[in-house]
Structures are given as structure tokens and as C-alpha cells.
Amino acid sequence: MSWNLIKRSDQYKAQETILMRSTAGGDVRIALGYPNTYEVGMSNLGMQVVYSILNSIPGVVCERFFLPSEEDIELYKRNGRRLFTLESQRPVSEFQIVAFTIAFEPDFVNIAKIFDLAGLPFTAEERAQHENCPLILAGGAISLLNPEPVADFIDIFCLGEAEHFLPQFIDTYRQWQKEECSRGCLLERLASLRGAYIPSLWHDYYDDQGHFVCCEPREGAPENTIERLHLSASEYGEDCPHSQILTENTELGYSGLVEISRGCAFNCRFCTVGFSYPKIRWKPLDKILEAIEELGQYTNKVGLISATAGTYPHIDALCQYIIGKKMAVAFSSLRVDSLPDSMLQALVSGGSKTITLAPEVGSDALRKVANKRFTDAQYLATAERAFAAGVVNLRMYSMVGLPGEREEHLQALIDLAADTRKLQIKMGRGGGHITLSTGQLIPKPFTPFQWNSVLEKGKAAKSIHYLERGVKRIGGVEFSGESPKQAMIQALLARGDRRFSKVIARVYREPSFSAWLKACAEEGIDYKYELYRERSVKDEVLPWSHLTPVGSLERLRRDEELTRRTVESL
Template identity: 35%
Template sequence: MVTATSIDARIKEAKRRLAQERGTVVKDWGGRIPIALIYPNSYYIGMSNLGFQSIYGLTNIDDRFVCERVFFEEAGTRDVRAPMPLVGLESQRPLADYAVLAFSISYEMDYVNVARTLKAAGVPLYACDRGDNDPLVIFGGPCAITNPEPIAPFFDAIAIGEGETMLAAMLDIVYDGAQGARGEVLQALAKVPGVYVPVLHPDNGRVARQYVHNLDDYATTTRVLTPETSLSDMHVIEVARGCGRGCRFCIAGYVFRPMRPRLLASLEAQAEQGLKLTDRIGLLGAAVADHPQLDELVQWLYKKGARVSISSLRIDNLTDAILSGLDKGGVRNVTVAPEAGSERLRRFVNKRLDEDQILAGIERVARFGIRQMKFYYIVGLPTEADEDAQAIVDLTLKGRAIVERLKAPTRFVLDISPFVPKPGTAFQWLPMARPEVTRQRLNLIARQLRPRGVEVKWDPPEESEVQTLLSRGGRELARVISAVPDNSTGAWRRTLRDFNVNVESYVYKPYPLLGHLPWDVVDTGLDPRFFRLELRKSYEDRLSRGCPTVPDPQRPCHLCGVC
């Protein structure tokens, strides 16, 4: 139960974190509407999320509002189901004091934490049960763009797309309707392009994803520096948004189209601001290495005395200029994503990358003395066989041989994820591989590579099963999510059994190509016929060309339907 002691402990922890931060916005509540910006996971994970930080900064620019951060953290007891006191980080006020509860949700596995947060706050879980005196509950983030339906009944409004495009209009409506009826506010929100109001569905039909056409209109950078993140005291800059490569399993390659690089001058200006606080600069994006001026940016940052880190690089785009800048800036880790070990399977997912390119990239990294290379792989992809898993082993050992020949210090880390079919991708109709098959292939890889000094780690296939269920389900799952006491595999299995959920139909069977899909409420802008074409190309061993790195508005591409 929530006690005075537990509340005091939470307040003490909030004050400790605030003392370490730089860039925190603290406002007087007088005359302002309070908004709780909630990340349904820990402070460490939430503050590592650049989208969460950006919305925090943009909302606080509007002086009509005070926006404070809230994070979901366990109570620190042996009973993980124990309720935890939730307070705003900046003022340590309880959630009941806020007029708006705005969730930023990036991962389906956080859905249980959403339900637990609302319950702990004493807010009616379902939107249909709330009255005029209850807070407005909204959410945005990647999960809103792919498939918001499993948790749609919990929310009054959902922002479909990139938040910068909708934020100002939504804030105006909240301000104007502060003393009005909830129904009138919801009707007004439903008229904002990109805003989905579930209680009015299907009256407001499909909701079109909104995206920023000119990224340089908004600075997407770290707003609050803190040592308690995966990017400790690093000023992170979004270099570009979207990815034009078109990997058929990847959300970033589809629902964040088109690829939009920022201007070099804009990136330099954002970096200048960050360098006033720290010498650590992080470059973030789904396709950082595809930025046409990345070489110049890295060299400019080095000359400014910055220590540069890059989120993930294309192994075929690892130029000497980039590696030189990273090396001089003290970077010791490089992350790449071959995704599959065999060229056949890479072609299946539309990854234009052959073995020679991968090995050449490894050699280039080793020659610069980079201490660690992390490789992202997926196991359990459609059509995958044991030989494809063995190909990961063979490719890794060839890379190790290069490192050993050069006597380089580079160690290898393999980070492997089970395939999860995601809405809004060409593989959205396909089933997940069964956990026993995935685990057998993971073990095949690990038992050969770990003795050779290669670190091999992976996400549990059983957790990926739940993620697939939540990715591909509909509103009928809301009652299940509300009943799951915690995110453990055992809790999920018991609850799914109690509710007689047919996991097989959600996870291990293909969805019909021409049938209704739970996420059809979202119009990402991509033509379903394009997805079906891409899926057919996979099985025909055909590659597709990527999007232009810099879209030409005078000569738009109409292949997928976005441009």
C-alpha cells in the first residue's frame, strides 16, 4: 500500500535527480494549466528518449502551461504489484493534481505500466467512465502510429504522428476548454488533423498520420542533461528523421517516411548550444550515415573539441572521414545492423548489403582501433532456416579473423532480437516464429561464438511473443492488459489463460492480405498495395530501390504513396 514513508522516499528521490540535472524547467503553478508528461517506464529509460525530451521542451515554451515529468518505477518491494506513489518530478505533486495526463509510449511492453499508472493515480481506467472533473488522458509516440487499438479505450485522445505538428492546436483546445464540458473538448480535438478520439470512432473515420515537412522548423535535441541515462550527460541531436532504405520489417523505414535530413547549418547551431554544457555530442537517427553531409558534420564537431557518438551506422557507409572523426573524438564503440547472416535472407528483407561490404567495414573499423563493434541481428525471420543462423556464426568468425590478423583491440557484441511482425510494414501480415525454434537458433549461435570471445545477447522469445500479441491485437486486449499485474512472462501467461485469449491466432498465424486489420484506423500515408508488392518481392528474391536521401519536391516519387 502507499504509505507516508513511500511517498517521502519518492519525493526524496525526485529531489536527488533534480539536483543532478541541467536544463530542468521549473514553473510556478499559479494561473497555469498543469500537464503531467508521463513515460511509462523508468527515469533512466524515459530520459534517454529524445522524443519525450522534445515534447517536454516544446510544451514548456507555452507559458499558459506547466509541464512536468512523471516516470513509472516499481515501489522497490518484493511484491512487484505493490502500488507506487507517482509524483511530478519538478514539483513532487501527486498525479491527481494535473489537468492533463500525457503519455509518451514507445514500446508495447509498457502498456501494462500505463494501466497501472492510471490505477495508482485514482483515474478511471476507461475513457468512457471519466467525467468533467477527471483529467484529460492522451498519448502519442511510435505506438500511436503503428497500432494504438489495444490501449485505445484508456485514452481520451491519441496523437497519430509526429507530435510537433499537433501540439500547438491541442494545447489551444485544452486551454480554451479548461472550464468546459469534456465532450466539447473531445469534439474539438477530433477536428485536429492527426488526433484520434476513440470514443468517437468510427464517426471520425481513419486518422491520417501527421509529419513534419521541414525538420529545421523544430530543434529536436536534449532538453535536460542528466548522468542517469544510457547517454550520460550527452547532448543528443536528431540528424535526420525516417529512413529511405526500405527494410521490409522496419517501422522507421516506413511509418516515418519520407527521409528528412536536417541542414548542416541547423545541426551546427544545435551542437553549438549543446557544447555550452558538455563536450559530449550524440548524433541520432534511423539512418544517420545516410545524411549527405555527415562527414563534414563529424569533422566540424571534432574541430570544436567535441566527443562524438553516433547511434547506428551503415557498415557500407563507414568512411575514413567518419571513423577518423569518431576516433579523434574518443569514440570506442561502433554499432551496425546487418540484420541477417546470409545474403539470401538479407535480400528477403531488402537489406542491400553483401558479405564483402560487411567484412570491408569490419576491417576499416579495426584499422582505426575502435574497441567494440556491436552487430544487430534478427532471428526467426520468415523463410529462415538453421543455415541462416549458422551464417551469422560464419560471418562473425570471418570478421574476427580480420581483427586478429590486424592485431586490433576490437571486440564483437551480437545483440539479437526475435522477429516481431510490426503493423505498418511489409511484413505486418506474417507470423512470428515459435519460441522453441528461435531459442534453438539462438543457442546454435551462442555456443559457437561465446567460446571465441564474442558476447552474444538476446531478448527472450517469450517476451517477443507478448510483444507480437500487443502489436497485432485490437481493443479486445484492453481488458487483458488492465488485469496483468506485472510484466513478467508468468503473469502474462496466467492472465491470457484466465481470459481465454487465443495467442495462436494473434502470433503464429498469418493475417489475411485483403482482410480488415486492427490498426486500419491509422492511415500512415503508405498505399496497402505497395506493402503487398513488397511482400511479394521478398518471396521472389527481388530488391526494391530506396527512397532518395533528399526528397525533391519538384520530382516526387509516388511509389509508396507518401510523397
């Protein structure tokens, strides 16, 4: 019964505390979607920030929608209902603009599911044939990387930070509405906005064997490469984005999220944060405290969003403030070599018993390949301080597939897990758990690893199995390994060209591993060629080469050269 869908949406709303002022009505109506469930989407501060920016623009009304659960997808289909927004329960397809915040590549497939449920044509080309089809806008963390695999689905990407882009986007849209010219004319105007990327103004080329050659502007498209938008340090420090809607139905429960920085001071070579954002920018302490003060009227749980909170210049004062307020705190990331005691105290005094540290690998030499400069000894010293502070359980995050990795490195990681367990017992926390959680390196666009091949599925499975067997022999340590098949699909989506929009459109209903491979073959994509091949650092054109990296390409090349030398010295 579609009544159940409405009831579910009412239940979600009933459990929300809304901090921002609501908008009465307007001439521009936007449906803002997160391509995952309500619980995942509402845990994303980026989505909440965009929601609040859009609703703060006079005359704009922004409502939310999410990917329904499998059970609700069935209900939508059975009742012939179209996906509707949470606030007014109006069909998404009736809004003028449908916007997406996309954070992770695996969510690409959910965009197709949403189009299907909303009754929206999948591609920009098809939508151009229908009058009154919403304009599809997308942004979010993924727009700092490679948006090409969903390029056919999206009319316009905002590449980079959206704060300045959104008001200009709305102005241009409004002006166009008044003049009533064509959709193509709107796209051409939007193309002149800084940070705008309009995939339909670009054409992708392939050779006779179906290998990607390049992506170039069509006639009328801007000649230059597309730049990413970033706020300067002073613009960034003007305010402090924080949750505007609190609900129990998130990954962190009824928590208020506060952003304390963007970017990262480190440049780990596998990580997009260090390379995709400009230099790290911090929020002023007084603005952060104001945000926590406001959230503290509604909740005693706060989540601080930063890649490296431990290097925040005022971290001790911030932690003391939180401890003084008797609030529980969570940090989005803890770095082994910058985890001050004040953060541990704040975590433990707020009731946290488990933390995650990322030694990444069990060898100092291999860690240098990733440009992680701390040692096993430093990792163990940090773990010891954590246990001494009252942490009981430790999750160790690690990866397989770094260039130069050999079996002895895997054994070293098992040994490090065993040493961590011994330390836990020595510190009187033997009743707790150690979990070694292992993922696979995905050589991401705009990092120095972007030219690398992906670890073959069989080899990845062997490494994961080796670790699992070794860890099983250590009492008190659990193992959790990423599926090599999932990693392979993620790598294809992270590094793919725009033919992957068609692949996604083929598989979204049943995205099994075999369905992905079949769809690749049907679209003429040789997945082995895409994954298991080193690219030429000197002259290979990559599917994302037409989008400008944040740093220079030369910097990425220099870092790639350093990686090679480090691997040779292993």
C-alpha cells in the same frame, strides 16, 4: 518513508542542468510522463521535445513524471502516497491533462502501473464517470504503429509528429474550459483536429469465436480513416530539436542529444522507420551546429539522432566540426553500407572503443528478403575500416525468424561472426570482444511483414540455441540472445487489438509469461491464432486497418509480393 521519495526526486533535480526558460504559472497544467524509469525517459529526445514545446505555449505549465523503481513503487504503496511529478511534487492525478510519450510496446504495461500508483481510473469509460479526472493524451513513436492494445487507457492519441498538433490541442482545450461543456463534447471537438485519434469514438467487433473482425466509428465519429501528422521538409528544417535538460542519469550519461533527421532513406521490410515516416527529412547543417554550440557550453558529449546519419549530405563537415570541438559523439544508429570514415574518426577521437553494426543475417540471399542490399563482404569491409580507425570491440546485431530462414542460414551467421573475430585479430584488435546479439523478427504493423506469422516460440528457442552453441565454439566471441518468451509477448502487444488493454490490466502487477497467457485466455484471446497465422494480404482486416498507413496499402502489398518472390528464389 515518503521522505525518501521526495529526497530521490530532489536528487534527480539537483543533478539536472536546465537549458530552457522556466514558465511562471498558467491556466493549463500538464503532467508529462514516460512509461519507464527516469533514466530511460530522460534518454528519450522525443519526451524532452514535447516538454519544451508544451512549456513554450503561453499559460501552459508542464511537469514530468516517470515510472518509479521497484523499490520506490513499494514505498509509494506503503505510504499510501500517490505518484507525483518531479518539479512540484504534486500528485499526477491533480493535473488537468496527463500526457504520455510512448516509444516501445513493452512499456504498455507500465502505463497500467502508473495509473495504479497515481490513483487514476484505467479506462476512458471509467474516467468519464468522474468529474475532474485528467484527460489522458498519448503520442510518441508508438502512435505511428498500432496503439490499439492501449486504446481503452487513452482518451486521445496524437498520431504522428506533435509539433503542430500540441498548440491546436491546447487552444481547443482552453476554449472548452471557458464554455464548461461536457467531457464528451471536448472529445468530439478534439476529434476534428488533424492527427487526433479518439479510441472511444470507435467500436471493435469480434466474431463468435472471439476473432477480431473490425474497428468502426461509433455514431458521431469521423467517417474517414485517421491520418498521421507529418511536417513537410521545409517545416521540419525550421529548427533543430535538442536536449533541454542535461543530466548524468541517462543511458548516455551527461550528453546533449541533437536530432539530425526523421525517417529513413531505406526500406528494410522488418523496420517501421522506413515505412511509418514519410521520405527522409534532414535538419540544415547550420541549425545542427547551432544546437551543438549551445550544448557545448554545458557538456562535451553529444548524441546525434538519426536512423541513417551516414547518408546525411553534410556528414563529413559535421564530423569534422565535432572533432574540432574535441567533443565525444555517439550516433543512434550506424548502417553497414553507409558508414563514412569521418564518422569512425569522430567516434574514435571522442573515445569510443565499441560500435554496433547490424549484418542482420549471415547470408546475402536471406538479407535480400529483408530488403537489406549489402553483402557479407561489404559488412566485413566496413568492420575492417572500423578496426583500422581504432575501434576495438564490435557488437553484431542479428535476427532470427525471417521468412525462408533455414539451418544453413544460421550456420552462415556463426561463420560470419567467426570471420569478424579473425578480422579483428588480423587488425591487431584481438584483445577486444565480438558480441553476436540476436533478436527475433516481430512482423510489425504498417510494414510489408504485417501479414506474416510470428516464428513459433519453440522454433525461435531452437534457432537461438543453435547460434549460442555455434558461437561458443569460436574463441573471443560472446553471444546474447533475446528470450523467445519476451519476443512472443512483444509480438502480441505490437499486433494486438484493443482487448489487450484488459489483458494488460490483469497482468501489470506480475507480468510473468504464464500470467500473460492466462490473461489472454481469460479475455477469450487465442494467442496461437493471433501469432502463428498468416493473414490474407488481399482482404484481412487488421486491428490497425482503420488507421491510415503513411504510404499506400498498395505499396505494402507490392512489397509483400516481392518478399514472397525473393523467398521462393532462396
